[in-house]
Amino acid sequence: MTEILSQDEIDALLNAISSGEVSEDEYSSVGEQKKVKIYDFKRPDKFSKDQIRTLQMMHETFARLATTGLSAQLRALVVVHVASVDQLTYEEFIRSIPNPTTLAVINMDPLRGSAILEIDPSISFTIIDRLFGGKGESSKVNRELSDIELSDIELSVMEGIIVRILGNLRESWSTVIDLRPRLGNIETNPQFAQVVPPNDMVVLITLETKVGEVEGMTNLCIPYITIEPIINKLSAQYWYSSIRKGEVDENRAVIQERLDQVKIPLISEVGSVDISLNDLMNLHAGDVIKLENTPIKSDLTVKVGDRGKFKATPGRVGNRLAIQIGDSIEDIPDELLGSTRSEQEY
Numbered sequence: 001m002t003e004i005l006s007q008d009e010i011d012a013l014l015n016a017i018s019s020g021e022v023s024e025d026e027y028s029s030v031g032e033q034k035k036v037k038i039y040d041f042k043r044p045d046k047f048s049k050d051q052i053r054t055l056q057m058m059h060e061t062f063a064r065l066a067t068t069g070l071s072a073q074l075r076a077l078v079v080v081h082v083a084s085v086d087q088l089t090y091e092e093f094i095r096s097i098p099n100p101t102t103l104a105v106i107n108m109d110p111l112r113g114s115a116i117l118e119i120d121p122s123i124s125f126t127i128i129d130r131l132f133g134g135k136g137e138s139s140k141v142n143r144e145l146s147d148i149e150l151s152d153i154e155l156s157v158m159e160g161i162i163v164r165i166l167g168n169l170r171e172s173w174s175t176v177i178d179l180r181p182r183l184g185n186i187e188t189n190p191q192f193a194q195v196v197p198p199n200d201m202v203v204l205i206t207l208e209t210k211v212g213e214v215e216g217m218t219n220l221c222i223p224y225i226t227i228e229p230i231i232n233k234l235s236a237q238y239w240y241s242s243i244r245k246g247e248v249d250e251n252r253a254v255i256q257e258r259l260d261q262v263k264i265p266l267i268s269e270v271g272s273v274d275i276s277l278n279d280l281m282n283l284h285a286g287d288v289i290k291l292e293n294t295p296i297k298s299d300l301t302v303k304v305g306d307r308g309k310f311k312a313t314p315g316r317v318g319n320r321l322a323i324q325i326g327d328s329i330e331d332i333p334d335e336l337l338g339s340t341r342s343e344q345e346y
Contacts, residue, residue, distance in 0.1 A: 119162075
């Protein structure tokens with residue numbers, strides 16, 4: 001990288017040239033020297049700049065999702081954003097984080113190996129304090145190092161938070177792979193979380209996290225051996241093309257599966273009549289309402305939600321009242337409901 005001179009350094013250099021202390025030829029010869037980049041064979045670069053950039057964009061999406069999810073769950077202002085994405089050895093990562101801290105070992109199925117999610121203790125205790133009904137103020141959540149060990153209840157609370165964060169991680173990776181991250185175990189001593197050999201290369205995504213007035217770092221460490229099977233997909237071109245595919249069969253299947261679980265009211269409307277408000281207020285159980293404009297043998301109207309969809313014939317199935325679905329009214333387009341049988345008993 002070219003060194004940028006300050007204004008004082010530029011003025012000093014011009015004064016030195018004008019006074020004859022430094023000749024122009026001498027200075028130009030320095031600039032013509034070949035630049036040599038030192039390569040460390042102990043920590044080779046495994047990720048290209050394009051791949052690092054793609055990982056950054058993916059986890060910027062993850063940061064936005066985590067911001068929204070945590071803000072809603074903690075009922076506090078939470079801000080998460082990507083501070084940096086770097087490649088380094090696993091040993092360097094372990095040495096860079098505090099001891100003790102909150103370390104979650106993450107299974108990266110279907111990828112092999114595990115990743116590490118490290119949450120700064122100040123953030124962990126703020127989250128716990130908020131969920132226990134406190135205000136999450138930094139002066140009240142600080143602990144001595146000897147008291148860093150999470151209790152069983154606190155551990156359960158953090159597991160719930162981490163599982164929610166992993167859901168956001170899965171969504172942010174969905175354009176590259178159907179990642180199904182699972183929480184393995186939570187450690188407080190980094191030495192007990194040796195997921196890869198010390199000299200193995202990892203990618204470290206550092207997220208600046210702020211919960212209320214408390215700030216800290218959240219680190220996501222993913223070994224190269226874990227990402228290696230999909231390393232070719234970590235390019236900006238592939239990532240953008242995946243986003244622009246639009247409505248693919250996979251997404252449609254997920255949406256359809258979720259819609260299948262949605263409950264909506266199904267109403268069989270016998271008829272209608274206009275009555276006064278006074279008559280309505282005086283209705284009691286057992287009263288009979290005469291439907292003057294509704295013949296006995298007329299079809300019923302079946303409404304899905306508040307919109308008519310089918311004509312139906314009333315009847316019985318055993319001891320139960322039932323209707324038999326008939327012709328469609330076409331008030332609701334079929335594409336909004338999917339395939340529906342023309343004859344069906346309820």
